[in-house]
Amino acid sequence: MRILFITHSFNSLTQRLFCELSALGHQVSIEFDIADAVAEEAVALFKPDLIVAPYLKRAIPESIWARHLCLIVHPGIVGDRGPSALDWAIRRQLPEWGVTVLQAEAEMDAGPVWASATFPMRPARKASLYRNEVTEAAVQAVMAAVHRFTSGNFTPARVPGAAHEPMKQADRQIDWQADDTATVLAKLNAADGFPGVADELFGQACHLFDAWPEASLSGQPGALLARRETAVCRATVDGAVWIGHVKRPGALKLPTTQAFAEAGELPESSLDGWWKAPSATWQDIAYGEAGGVGFLGFEFYNGAMSTRQCQRLTEAFRWASQRPTRVIVLRGGSDFWSNGIHLNTIEAAESPADESWANINAIDDLAEAILRCETQITVAAVGGNAGAGGCFLARACDQVWVRDGVMLNPHYKNMGNLFGSEFWTYLLPPRVGDDGARAIMRHRLPMTAAEAVKLGFYDACLPGPGFAVDVARRAAEIAAAGDLPAQLAAKKAKLEADEAVKPLANYRAAELQEMRRNFYGFDPSYHVARYHFVAKTPHSWTPRHLALHRELDWKIPA
Numbered sequence: 122m123r124i125l126f127i128t129h130s131f132n133s134l135t136q137r138l139f140c141e142l143s144a145l146g147h148q149v150s151i152e153f154d155i156a157d158a159v160a161e162e163a164v165a166l167f168k169p170d171l172i173v174a175p176y177l178k179r180a181i182p183e184s185i186w187a188r189h190l191c192l193i194v195h196p197g198i199v200g201d202r203g204p205s206a207l208d209w210a211i212r213r214q215l216p217e218w219g220v221t222v223l224q225a226e227a228e229m230d231a232g233p234v235w236a237s238a239t240f241p242m243r244p245a246r247k248a249s250l251y252r253n254e255v256t257e258a259a260v261q262a263v264m265a266a267v268h269r270f271t272s273g274n275f276t277p278a279r280v281p282g283a284a285h286e287p288m289k290q291a292d293r294q295i296d297w298q299a300d301d302t303a304t305v306l307a308k309l310n311a312a313d314g315f316p317g318v319a320d321e322l323f324g325q326a327c328h329l330f331d332a333w334p335e336a337s338l339s340g341q342p343g344a345l346l347a348r349r350e351t352a353v354c355r356a357t358v359d360g361a362v363w364i365g366h367v368k369r370p371g372a373l374k375l376p377t378t379q380a381f382a383e384a385g386e387l388p389e390s391s392l393d394g395w396w397k398a399p400s401a402t403w404q405d406i407a408y409g410e411a412g413g414v415g416f417l418g419f420e421f422y423n424g425a426m427s428t429r430q431c432q433r434l435t436e437a438f439r440w441a442s443q444r445p446t447r448v449i450v451l452r453g454g455s456d457f458w459s460n461g462i463h464l465n466t467i468e469a470a471e472s473p474a475d476e477s478w479a480n481i482n483a484i485d486d487l488a489e490a491i492l493r494c495e496t497q498i499t500v501a502a503v504g505g506n507a508g509a510g511g512c513f514l515a516r517a518c519d520q521v522w523v524r525d526g527v528m529l530n531p532h533y534k535n536m537g538n539l540f541g542s543e544f545w546t547y548l549l550p551p552r553v554g555d556d557g558a559r560a561i562m563r564h565r566l567p568m569t570a571a572e573a574v575k576l577g578f579y580d581a582c583l584p585g586p587g588f589a590v591d592v593a594r595r596a597a598e599i600a601a602a603g604d605l606p607a608q609l610a611a612k613k614a615k616l617e618a619d620e621a622v623k624p625l626a627n628y629r630a631a632e633l634q635e636m637r638r639n640f641y642g643f644d645p646s647y648h649v650a651r652y653h654f655v656a657k658t659p660h661s662w663t664p665r666h667l668a669l670h671r672e673l674d675w676k677i678p679a
């Protein structure tokens with residue numbers, strides 16, 4: 122079938138549906154929801170058999186839904202209607218939530234139901250539930266709906282429902298004199314990544330994000346107690362929370378200590394080394410060991426890695442490689458493994474070009490430290506989505522194991538034709554061939570975990586449930602292998618042989634030469650694209666590589 126996606130953006134849920142439906146042999150084209158007339162034009166050009174709206178912020182016009190079946194993905198259970206569906210489910214601490222696929226009609230979310238799926242709720246941020254449970258349920262429900270549509274003998278049922286109000290800031294407000302830590306975290310989680318909770322820090326308005334519990338520090342409710350790296354700690358009535366990110370009016374979402382210079386006055390509460398703290402606290406880089414395996418976690422908000430975070434992670438990795446272990450597992454964070462350099466801190470820097478340069482060098486240092494590790498077998502356990510440089514940073518490890526369901530975007534060009542670094546020119550071609558590497562970079566399309574393994578880019582795709590346990594077991598097996606010294610010797614010999622042909626330094630220098638041009642050259646495309654990305658400028662057109670129907674030679678297949 123020809124399936125047209127009308128969507129607000131090509132977010133990870135939309136990417137996943139795109140990959141799953143394409144894998145079934147459907148031809149999927151995408152049009153961003155910019156204006157009714159633009160969507161109408163896309164429909165006229167593509168003549169879709171079916172329209173799917175994975176992520177919409179407004180209604181589909183009657184001119185389209187009256188003539189074509191449009192399936193809307195609503196992140197709520199059957200009968201739930203309106204915006205803020207997930208926000209309310211989190212706030213009400215419902216044990217179960219779901220996704221409904223319904224037919225577009227005049228009233229929002231009130232059309233006949235084609236399919237639905239439910240999932241148990243998890244105490245987590247809204248964006249995390251959306252990227253994981255909601256996405257899995259959406260895949261299940263959309264697949265069922267598409268199957269029902271093709272079978273031609275399904276009549277969708279109308280169900281009674283009730284629309285809830287959009288959640289307002291007044292509903293989200295934190296009462297620091299009354300709310301306990303659990304309530305504060307629930308309120309912040311229901312608003313993360315968007316829109317955050319409107320509040321004040323240092324007497325100035327801002328929206329709060331990225332909250333973590335703190336088990337040891339406490340003080341006068343509402344008082345700011347300490348700072349640590351990017352976060353500040355604020356007392357609640359029964360403990361404290363760390364606030365990692367804020368958005369000040371008219372500014373970008375930034376690490377709290379960067380957004381407020383005043384945070385520098387707070388006492389520093391640093392952690393001693395990299396070992397995982399024994400009680401709950403905010404710790405972005407945390408290390409633990411079991412059975413000859415070192416596990417290095419790095420929980421960086423949105424998977425974005427600033428210059429300092431890369432430097433600290435390199436230091437932690439070097440330290441971990443001195444430990445008497447045989448395997449190091451780089452775990453990444455719970456939601457993202459890595460999305461490469463930190464575009465927000467770059468945008469906020471005095472010289473974004475200089476900061477881009479510092480950041481790419483810092484992430485390259487980390488990739489190089491991993492590549493040159495002679496003392497352990499390194500494993501990237503990619504349990505969360507990864508994009509751009511993050512995908513190649515993972516590939517710097519000897520093994521890459523990826524959780525089924527993870528979305529990968531191993532390319533750079535969407536960011537203003539960025540060339541990319543992280544040794545991708547060394548790491549990618551041997552895995553997928555020169556043509557394959559060129560195609561991945563040029564097509565700029567997402568890939569599923571299973572596709573990445575099939576292409577030979579990554580090594581294993583492990584089932585979602587039990588991923589962490591599976592990783593630990595497999596890593597322990599490598600650590601216990603009798604031939605581990607031989608494996609380490611072989612890896613050393615391979616790097617030496619590769620370097621004899623072309624030193625790593627040459628790959629790095631050639632990539633960075635291109636990046637210098639991106640950062641400092643005449644063409645400002647990277648700076649423009651980065652600005653639009655971090656400012657979340659609404660799309661004004663759909664990129665040609667997504668909108669098949671807008672290709673010059675586009676013809677409906679006979």
Ligand code: COA
Binds near residue numbers: 134463
């Ligand atoms: N730097 C800063 N912020 C980043 C980031 C980066 N490299 N990558 C993602 N983010 C932020 C997004 O702005 C968004 O912020 P929000 O919490 O304010 O909404 C959040 O992470 C989630 O991103 P989103 O695009 O909504 O997630 P997704 O899972 O739907 O899509 C990607 C994932 C990887 C496709 C997409 O985020 C992306 O293209 N990132 C840019 C990657 C890049 O070009 N890196 C630099 C080159 S090395």
